[in-house]
Amino acid sequence: MRVKIFAKSIVVLNSREACIEALIKTGTDFQGRPPLKRNNIVLPPNVVFSNFSDRQVLSRRLFTKALKAYGPGVMHLENILQETIQSLVDDIDRRSGCAIDSAELSIGYVCCVIASMMFGEKYSYDDELCHQMNQVNSQVIKATDPFSSGAVLDAMPFLYDFKFLFRDQHKKVDSAKEAITKFIKTRIEEAKKSFDANQMRGCLDYLIEQQMLEVKADGQPSLDDLMLEGLMVNFLIAGLETSRRSLAQIFLDLLHDPTLQKTLQAEIDSQFEPTETITLKDKVKLPRMEAYMLEQMRFLTQVPFMIPHMAVRDAEVAGYKIPAGTVVLMNSYHVAHNPDVFDEPFEVKPDRLIDESGKLVDRDHPLRENFLGFGAGRRQCPGESFAKSRIFLFLANILQKYDVKVDGELPERDVRKYPMSILLTPPSVKVQFTRRQ
Template structure:
């Protein structure tokens, strides 16, 4: 009995020591001072969070806890920055302190090398430099992009006219347009609205999105990467990852191989040709290309996924706005009619003539805020933000959804009110106006989205040229237009709607 009692006492003492150790350690953790909801041991707040509605839950928390808050996912603390000031301090004022990325197991399995999700490194900096260089060299840049988009819009108009009075799903139309633009930019050829290659691009992208969605059940593999080795527990998830990896690799590599066979340095086509030229000319100290095919596949997959997912959601939201507010549609059309003849093509340089259109574009981006928390950041060293100390390796989210819908800044933030971006003379408010400063949808600082200007250009040219030629009407039931009810799936996802196009006289 004495021996059993001794063992019991030793175990109790060891347990008491461990409890004391972790308690004292938690007291010393600077994140302890950051406010946030209480959670359960080990699980944290995971049981109270709904992945499909997390943007609204974090919004309500922001109203309660203020500019900086903390949540725990499986016991791991995540810091959330809810104010514009705190976000900009982290993204710009602290230099590179918050420019890391947390490891995302599933994404790295499907796209091993990429610009968007990789951590700060020489390789990441090199990939971003090459990506930007190709964008600037392409055509050069926006000028050639506009020609590509105008050609695609003309093809799209022909396709709409051929359908006559037949209604079209807004999602189908959006994907067709965006895929055509992206395919032309990437591969340098002209594609029709319903080209088979565009369908392949969409299918590959859909598989990648489904396999890596951070708001799906598979996110547990990102939160606890060691579980990835227990494949019998996640058979369906592993099948999706393997299938997406194979589809993406096969599709992208086949395009690379075809482009290499027909490559002509005197006749450059799309961005892929510029990447191939870099592959030939940018050589490392070891005599090997700085940009190998694995890296190239990652760049092209980033190009495809980022461009397609954001633009198609924007266009889906635009149709909802026009159908919910016929007055807005008439105002934009009247502005277009006052500046252009019916047969005149509207170009990017014409944006200054359309302040109402520009104001709507700003309001559209603010209202939708389709990337509610931006891409996750991670502290690469011990640092601080808004007076709180943040240890290295802490995951940090920028709550751009709250920033863009902050009722202390925006009157009726969950209504679409383009006039908020116009002054008393009907002109667009200045760039440094507080209302324009409170939008961080494309990020800021060193990791700001490099495709911002291309995304805005795609949306503007589509909207202006479609409204110039058509009245847009709903077919059947009109879904709600309330961003608070949109589900999270990679990004906020507006519902699709059937649209009928009537040629304007």
């Protein structure tokens, strides 16, 4: 369908077929991004929000290479992830019998993991760096929220020059820009001073090395400092926001469905001794765990319209002509909750992804194909594998060691009622962890 907002045409694609046609089959026709005034002010050019260009393609390539170089398969990072999990367990044990806020726990864990991935060191939950990451992230999200009054500035950017209008929004934007610029530049400067090519630490070291190695004909680095800052934004903002929401959804699911919790624990107990540590290579042993992870991601579909796309030239989808410059939204929320595909789409039912032999259904199964939560094509999320890895480690190790129970009132689990910004946000809940015998 086509709608107009402030005289701007927006086309919404509501079927999987139309989304795949736009994202993959039309090449680069819909790989642009609409200009978003507040994002462009707060954030340096980055992989997620930048318009399609040679510079954006280079940034994405380096971002992907960095993830592969220091991704799930590298022993150094996996050791850090396992140590982070152990720190999480130790923290829960210290607070035995006390209610723990699920949002606080999720954010703490994800901040530690992302900081370790970026900088190659182990961080604890009370580390000042992790607190800074969380604070900076919160400021950026509030300053760029597309469902706030500041969205008018994105739709009519000329209003931004009238500083007496939307004063509160101007303060949020200025404060967020200052906070994220200071945080990222400080970390890059520190990493460059201590950089040692013979002792690589995290993804930032890898990108610094690429900056030294990849030089253009004029002698300037292909990866300049502004691009480097943009890549760090992608690690920080995109990685933190999506993972913490998935973990918040997981707690709601376990508390609303005790049978699910027992089923996943039974699968873990059938494969591991209580004292064993579950690692990433053990994922294949837990098909029901993976089925649940995929199902909760489908149910939540936390980016319901994906990041907005834009037609970079006159194009066509499903027989309809779409002029260059048109904003195109992919309704991944409807694709993931289409009742013609999913029986009871607003229920969390992991068994729908398990075949008759007890294995996870193949990637080309319709129930898996109708999840576009990480996008598709050239602008598919490059951090999908790492996001699933850190969620798996959290869920498997927590359920191996604890029974999870609600403390107080249990919030409703209905994705149709979750607060909306660019992402859907599950409510937090007070949780008690009891060591399993």
